[in-house]
């Protein structure tokens with residue numbers, strides 16, 4: 307897709323040492339210098355509130371689309387987006403088999419030596435191997451989940467459904483791997499604190515190792531996801547488009563001393579074409595900030 311290839315050219319990634327190799331080093335070689343990139347001196351600055359883990363909002367998609375329970379469930383979704391920026395989604399409808407296949411294949415993928423992975427990606431990234439099929443199936447399913455959540459958000463915000471139509475959506479799937487770190491587990495982070503640049507992110511753990519923490523009231527809340535839930539968070543684009551009403555919350559991932567951690571995330575972006583904006587601008591009479599309102603949701 308044209309939008310995908312344009313997206314692939316946005317920026318480049320910073321080259322880093324192979325983290326599997328790093329994790330396999332003798333503890334003596336893992337000096338502060340070798341791990342400099344991952345050490346966060348401010349890691350202990352804010353408290354970690356384990357006792358609040360159970361409070362992460364839960365939204366049931368089935369109830370959200372049942373006219374009997376819509377209002378109650380929509381209130382939960384609104385509260386989650388405004389107050390937490392993160393929530394768990396139950397009854398998401400992704401078949402168990404699709405979930406199981408993708409988990410199995412991602413774990414296998416990260417066990418391959420780096421040169422084999424590189425070769426696999428270089429020679430033919432779309433060749434018909436098992437992982438591509440699993441990724442494809444998972445992406446198709448998550449597209450449906452994303453569509454449902456975005457539709458519900460549109461209803462909550464009372465915006466023209468056309469503005470949130472799928473034709474403006476671009477979907478990117480990423481697999482994350484954080485190796486174990488025996489020598490300095492309490493000083494390094496798998497992911498430094500950040501908020502996502504997406505419109506919406508749908509996260510799911512691949513193995514059972516937890517580590518995600520989200521910022522809330524100047525502290526970190528560890529996320530303990532329900533085993534069947536998908537985890538959804540508001541991204542920066544949605545915060546911008548809702549004029550700050552929905553919150554794109556900072557989060558980070560801590561490292562496990564003994565076990566690797568795997569997760570996958572689907573980022574949903576929304577595009578507004580400059581041509582569309584100008585067409586809208588030029589084809590209407592001047593009317594205050596109407597053209598800007600066209601690109602903002604609220």
Ligand SMILES: O=C(O)CCC(=O)C(=O)O
Nearest residue numbers: 482497509518559569571
């Ligand atoms: O692995 C996770 O749970 C979170 C990863 C993350 O924050 C990201 O990929 O943006």
Ligand SMILES: [Fe+2]
Nearest residue numbers: 500501502557
């Ligand atoms: Fe993130």
